[in-house]
Amino acid sequence: MSDAELVLRSTRVITPEGTRAASVAVADGTITAVLPYGADVPPGARLEDFGDDVLLPGLVDTHVHVNDPGRTEWEGFRTATRAAAAGGITTLVDMPLNSLPPTTTVTHLRTKQEVAAAQAHIDVGFWGGALPDNVKDLRPLHDAGVFGFKAFLSPSGVDEFPHLDQDGLARAMAEIAGFDGLLIVHAEDPQRLAAAPQRGGPDYADFLASRPRDAEDTAVAGLVALAGRLGARVHVLHLSSGDALPLIARARAEGVRLTVETCPHYLTLTAEEVPDGASEFKCCPPIREAANQDVLWQALADGTIDCVVTDHSPSTADLKTDDFATAWGGISGLQLSLAAVWTEARGRGHGLEDVVRWMSARTAELVGLGAHKGAVAVGRDADFAVLAPDETFTVDPAALQHRNRVTAYAGRTLTGVVKSTWLRGERIMADGEFTAPRGRLLTRTP
Ligand SMILES: [Zn+2]
Numbered sequence: 001m002s003d004a005e006l007v008l009r010s011t012r013v014i015t016p017e018g019t020r021a022a023s024v025a026v027a028d029g030t031i032t033a034v035l036p037y038g039a040d041v042p043p044g045a046r047l048e049d050f051g052d053d054v055l056l057p058g059l060v061d062t063h064v065h066v067n068d069p070g071r072t073e074w075e076g077f078r079t080a081t082r083a084a085a086a087g088g089i090t091t092l093v094d095m096p097l098n099s100l101p102p103t104t105t106v107t108h109l110r111t112k113q114e115v116a117a118a119q120a121h122i123d124v125g126f127w128g129g130a131l132p133d134n135v136k137d138l139r140p141l142h143d144a145g146v147f148g149f150k151a152f153l154s155p156s157g158v159d160e161f162p163h164l165d166q167d168g169l170a171r172a173m174a175e176i177a178g179f180d181g182l183l184i185v186h187a188e189d190p191q192r193l194a195a196a197p198q199r200g201g202p203d204y205a206d207f208l209a210s211r212p213r214d215a216e217d218t219a220v221a222g223l224v225a226l227a228g229r230l231g232a233r234v235h236v237l238h239l240s241s242g243d244a245l246p247l248i249a250r251a252r253a254e255g256v257r258l259t260v261e262t263c264p265h266y267l268t269l270t271a272e273e274v275p276d277g278a279s280e281f282k283c284c285p286p287i288r289e290a291a292n293q294d295v296l297w298q299a300l301a302d303g304t305i306d307c308v309v310t311d312h313s314p315s316t317a318d319l320k321t322d323d324f325a326t327a328w329g330g331i332s333g334l335q336l337s338l339a340a341v342w343t344e345a346r347g348r349g350h351g352l353e354d355v356v357r358w359m360s361a362r363t364a365e366l367v368g369l370g371a372h373k374g375a376v377a378v379g380r381d382a383d384f385a386v387l388a389p390d391e392t393f394t395v396d397p398a399a400l401q402h403r404n405r406v407t408a409y410a411g412r413t414l415t416g417v418v419k420s421t422w423l424r425g426e427r428i429m430a431d432g433e434f435t436a437p438r439g440r441l442l443t444r445t446p
Contacts, residue, residue: 058090081145145443242295
């Protein structure tokens with residue numbers, strides 16, 4: 001441990017080889033050694049002993065809508081990254097839409113990076129957007145360091161980010177495959193959505209019927225076929241329909257380069273429990289029935305679903321009306337995602353190692369940050385969350401760092417309290433107090 005400036009010690013450190021008592025040495029923001037628990041602390045190094053609290057790699061959340069600049073009344077980099085730090089997240093990748101401008105040209109990317117740079121409490125990277133008219137911008141965005149490109153197959157919810165039809169999808173996918181980029185897709189088929197009964201109002205069952213599983217299943221089937229034909233890397237965003245999983249598993253077995261994520265709300269909330277008019281539960285695709293949720297958990301367990309990300313997509317409270325058809329669709333979960341997933345996971349017999357795999361290691365790999373993030377291992381950034389895994393708390397919206405304190409988790413009792421969060425060896429959050437922003441902008445590493 002000769003060069004260590006800092007030693008972090010816990011009886012439960014989650015490493016890629018399993019959970020063990022260990023001392024983690026840090027120098028220049030990087031992990032330099034993972035040593036036995038009782039290893040000598042070198043002279044001059046500071047020791048932080050967390051006792052039985054768990055030391056885990058900081059989470060990497062690759063699906064966050066920060067909305068800054070342009071819709072900062074919905075969320076901004078300062079508030080989003082504070083909420084993330086409070087929840088044990090040390091890296092987020094920002095979605096290209098709901099900010100103004102959207103991240104669809106290099107100029108727009110620069111604008112967003114400038115806004116984020118001064119405010120970020122954690123590391124921040126960016127997705128680009130694939131629109132019907134910006135195929136020429138994709139390669140320059142890729143070269144400028146976006147981690148991949150988001151496309152919608154059905155209306156996105158904001159006019160400045162139109163969706164792709166099948167021709168547009170094929171064009172964008174071929175272009176992106178040409179430089180071996182990653183295409184990430186909101187997969188709901190517009191024809192199936194149009195064919196579903198569209199009854200507005202406060203009844204959640206009507207909303208659920210308006211976004212049926214077969215809209216997802218059909219869209220995923222089309223994506224899989226196209227990805228297979230073009231040899232493209234495609235990632236299915238926020239999968240909610242368990243019915244799409246056999247098709248996904250088959251495609252992967254046949255070598256299609258497909259990855260899949262789901263979200264805490266699909267894994268922890270059910271359609272049966274959504275109160276009428278409670279549009280804080282509205283998102284697209286929707287939260288489905290309990291039986292469907294069991295299928296999603298099975299797919300996480302067997303690896304068909306790769307990872308879990310928040311899809312944190314807030315708005316101001318006034319847009320969360322009691323009419324499910326017109327209320328803003330998006331769930332705020334950034335600060336609560338680790339506790340929500342851990343609470344449900346442990347009840348289903350999973351360990352924290354599984355949660356770390358789904359929310360840190362695999363998401364880091366998805367965006368090509370696997371050499372720097374996602375594990376307590378030598379050479380990785382010294383990004384950590386310290387978690388009291390058995391401590392419980394009741395979700396009080398007033399205690400959230402999100403700009404708008406609207407949450408579907410209000411009043412729930414969750415297990416797992418994040419005591420502190422560390423970024424490159426610096427404690428950036430402890431017991432709800434934050435240091436000055438010291439996050440960095442991340443770009444795709446070639
Ligand atoms: Zn989203």
